[in-house]
Amino acid sequence: MCDLSERATLWVIDAHSLVTAVAAGVAWGRHPLHVKLAAVISLGASMPSVLLLHLDGRMPNLALMRIAHHHRARGDQVRLQRIGRGRPIQPTLGEPTPDHVYASAIFKFSKPLIEMVRREYPDAIIGGTGTDVARTLEGVGIATEGTIDYSDYSDYTASLGFTQRGCRLRCGFCVVPTKEGAVRGAHTIAEIWRGDPWPRDIHLLDNDFFGQEHWRDRIDELRAGGFRVNFNQGINARFLTDESAAAIASVKYRNVNMRDRRIYTAWDNARDEARLFLGLEALVRHGVKRSHIVVYLLVGYDPAETAADRDDRRSKLRAFGATPYPMPYVRTRELMGFQRFCVRNIDKSVRWSDFARAGYYAENIAPAGQSSLFEVAGA
């Protein structure tokens, strides 16, 4: 029988085989299985280990999935760790230092997490739209085409990808034009879908679906295949025509969970009001329900923007019947409060001025005739 330290090593290298061996009560080195285990041990000792850090975002991270495929195809040991929401970056006691560490952040607000990664793993390769680094997968020797590895996101059953890259516009706050360049086609729906027995659910990460030359073919594929589709990055309502609005109405557009009918767009600049509402009206004319439309409002980017400007965009969208969803460019107390104000539908019954006076929390607003907690506190 092997001693305890051997057992511990084996547990790490090949837990299933160890359990089999110990359960059989065989002495170490006397069973053919141990020859096999010894080979596994020596192989394991030379396998580089790779740690992938998923720093933000609910969706699986496509770049990390490509990196996982690249390393597993070489025989490396790959482990993905989701960070944030209380999950620490620090390794657990006794955890060996990985040979390679990659981290990906989508959102700028993940900067503190990126700094923590840099402190903990100074050689880590960090990328994603949430970083300042103009780093590409090709730049670190990893293919951006071909197989992606879903195995680290075992709860995820949809299929993920891009039918196009790039964007026709160049909004000042956005990294897409710099990172992706001019609009071009990427993959067909058939290429993105994992195939049976996976559900016909597609998350598209396209930033400008209708900017690509062959968008009609992609719509035909979605329709013919009966796919549910989540346009995860939204569609540009300012460019919608009757034809493209009818195309959206003709597919099974869904929210990220594939449960509710949702189509997302954005209103980043008050000056776009006329074009935006022409696009929204076109959607409705072709059969999209107003309540299906969510409009992301960029807030806090324009230095001249006032609280009244923000509230004006919000109220116009409510009057139209769409759902406003503020996206603070900087996470100030006021802007995060404005996001809560809309997302929790507080704006349907409370004026912004009252909400702001109550410290941006509905709980602080007292029933009529009473002092609010905020006022009692003397603030």
Ligand code: SF4
């Ligand atoms: S339309 Fe969207 S993707 Fe394109 S540049 Fe503007 S914000 Fe970026």
